[in-house]
Amino acid sequence: MKSDDSHELTTTLHLGQRESVENSPAALIESLLSVSNADEQEVISAVMAGPTDSAMVFIHRGPSRGARFLITSAGVSIGRASSNEVFLDDVTVSRAHATIAYKDKNFLFTDLGSLNGSYINNKQCSSHILKTGDEIQIGKFHMLFIGAKQGSSK
16 A cells, blocks of 8 residues: 555644734733623733733633633643643644643743644744733644733732
8 A cells, every 4th residue: 555644644734824813912811702602801911910820811712712721830731632721622732742831930832743734823833932812722622822911919
């Protein structure tokens, strides 16, 4: 039987053109709040008003739209394996894809050498200090990072 590499699971998936993230972080958060239900609005507002060592990612486009994951100072792992705190169940995501760690009063996103890469605000990157409103794209999942407002030190 003839081997066809284009059907191998390890072949890099080309996800097409990524849409440009042109809105300001404040506009993205306002847009998210405008389409969220009352419970989601309350959670988002609480995270933004809360301590600077906690944050969340909110899936706003793609599979699992509406899912949200709390990030504490302990950080989180992101990937397709169910052992990850942020479990993204799709073949476009590596088993151990990325981490978000809390270091020096910032949340640091790090890609762990994933096959398809990670994008922050439509730019491929391996490491990035996250700010509220940053869009993280991993495979088909588009997540907004929401952290405490600067100056909030509860």
